[in-house]
Amino acid sequence: METIQYLALDQLHESPFNPRRTFTGIDELAANIVAEGRIHQPILVRPRSDGVGFEIVFGHRRVRAARFVDFASAPCMVRDMTDAQSRSAQVAENLQRADVHPLEEAEGFMSMIENDGLDADDLAAKFGKSRTYVYNRLKLLDACPALRNAHLTNELGTEATILIARLPSADLQEKALEYIEQDAQARLDNGGKISYRRIQTLLSERFSLDLSEAIFDVADAELLPEAGSCTDCWKRSGNAPEFADIVELRNKVDGQRSGSLRSGADVCTDPDCFAEKKRVHLLRVVPRLPQAASPIAIESEPPEQRAEPVVTEDDTSHGDAHRAPGSTADSVASSGDEDQEVPTPASATKPARAQQRRKSIDADATPATLASRSRLDLLKRVRERALATERSAFDLRLVAKFVCESIAWRHRATLEGLYDCGIGNLASHIDVMHPSEVALFLLDCAIAANVMVGEDDVEEKPAYLLAAADHYQVSTPLLQRRTDKRTQSQTIKGDF
Structure with a gap:
């Protein structure tokens, strides 16, 4: 039978297994001990393996408070315990404490898994907790340093920290x-x-x-x-x-x-x-797509890097200047047999003529045509890269700027007032927006186009604004009545 005995505080040593690292309210506990004149609940200790003093199993706060008020001894229960039993008792004790931080609780669970051959299911059964509770506590240990700090400083609650800690990196x-x-x-x-x-x-x-x-x-x-x-x-x-x-x-x-x-x-x-x-999937599949599968044929390299096809011309009306050096026609000419017809394979003639046509078109093309052709080629190569990647914040902002610059000035003025960014600063304001704000901005662009009404469109129904109001369940009785009255008036005029 265990008995309670008073042990000198200098004989009591901290447990290396105790997961608890934060000890709050020591001064309040010390004041209570002084007021009561003693420690009510005994401290559980076990003999140290080196024979020097005792190791605290649980009761660390009480020992700290007793030392704070200069008590010489404390009531203790001495029990022979293995390391595994000590760890189990400490975790069980901490589970009953409201002020134990969940991260420390998780460290206690992990200590038993690593040292005592238990798994999460064993811990759930041992301490009467659900599997989800134990697994979620252990998941806290996967939190990155920044996330741990946010949790320790109470910026994030335990449940929210667990949500983020579940992300795999x-x-x-x-x-x-x-x-x-x-x-x-x-x-x-x-x-x-x-x-x-x-x-x-x-x-x-x-x-x-x-x-x-x-x-x-x-x-x-x-x-x-x-x-x-x-x-x-x-x-x-x-x-x-x-x-x-x-x-x-x-x-x-x-x-x-x-x-x-x-x-x-x-x-x-x-x-x-x-x-x-x-x-990886797109890189596998896209090269095998048939030509008709995409409205834009994506070329693998820029035109300036492609090898020029050999021109083999059987139409002598263009003169010898169009013949490629070393061609069949040159060989025949050098032999002196000018009346012999030069055979030209169809596979060689077709690209040669296409090359001739391209050169002819390039010679007659305006600077704008050449610039457009170059930009189209760049568009194809950009699109090829974009097709193989996820949409990003850059894409969203680029679209937002395009929409912003495309809308009429009076609608842009509505947006400038809405975002309070000053005249002409809307596009640069997009650069500092969070992606979720950019998405909202695009919505604003759509519905802002129905706000400022001109003389020519006063009778038009604000379709986008009404659709958004209906989706977000915003009441529009006044606007709807005006729209209905205009519709009724137009119907009456039509009847006459």
Whole structure:
């Protein structure tokens, strides 16, 4: 039977296994000990292997508080325990504490996995936790340094940190963290802190993909050998317990689920790998496409780098100057037999004549025609590269600038007022926009075109503005009544 005995504080030593690294509220605990005159709950210790003193199993805060108020001893229960038993007791004790940081809890779980031969399922059964709880705690240990720091400083809650930590690389996690921090709306729903729901939506939109929409064979393990097949990949939502919320979300009945959240067992959580597989697939498939499959025939090299075909001309009306040196015609001429007809293969005659026509066209072409031809060739080569890559923020901004410069001045003035960027500064303002803001800007361009009304279009229905209002469920009774009255008036006039 264990007995409680008072041990000198200088005989009590910190445990090397204790996952707890932060000790808060020591001064309050010390004040309570002084007020009570003693420590109520005994400290669990075990004899040290070197025979010198005792190792604290749990009760580290109480020992620190007792030292803070210069107590000489503390009540202790001495128990012979193995390292594995000590680790288990510490984790069990910490699970009952509200002030233990989840990262420290995760480190305790990992210590038992690495040292005691247990797995996550064993830990779930041992401590009465769900598999998802244990796997999610362990996933915190995959957080990159920047993400850990955001969690430790309470900038991110545990659930939000787990969402980001599930991204398979430190680079992706850092990108996600930056993406979220730049999104002002993420803080609106949570009193200035980053909203979990907004983070969930952003990560689903930007850092997950639906495998059912892949243009490549997701079961092909040879497409990208180092990654293997998507169906067997641990980054597929259906293959890892920590993604249980994504799998269950599809069947969850909780009001109307946001359509922007990808769910189910076939969600890819590695957009970089997905993009690389798509690129490799396109490189395989695009060269084999038939000529009719694309309205633009993409050439493999610029015209100036192509070898000029040998001109073999059987039409003597153009003179000898058009004959290629060393040609059959030259050989016949040198032999003196000028009446002999020179045989010219059809395969050689056709490109030769095409070359003649090109030279003739080039000679008569205007500078604008030549410039257009050069730009068309550049367009084909740019499009070939763009076809093999994912759409990027650059693409979005380029389209936004084109739209901005294409709209009428009065609509551009509406946008300049909306974005408060000053006259003539709208295009440069696009360069500092986040991609999500650029997408919103394109929407603004479409609906702003229905705002300023001229004398000639006062009777036109603001179709884009009304469509957006209907989609976002914004009431438009006044505008609708005016539109209906104009329609009714036009009908009446038509009747007469």
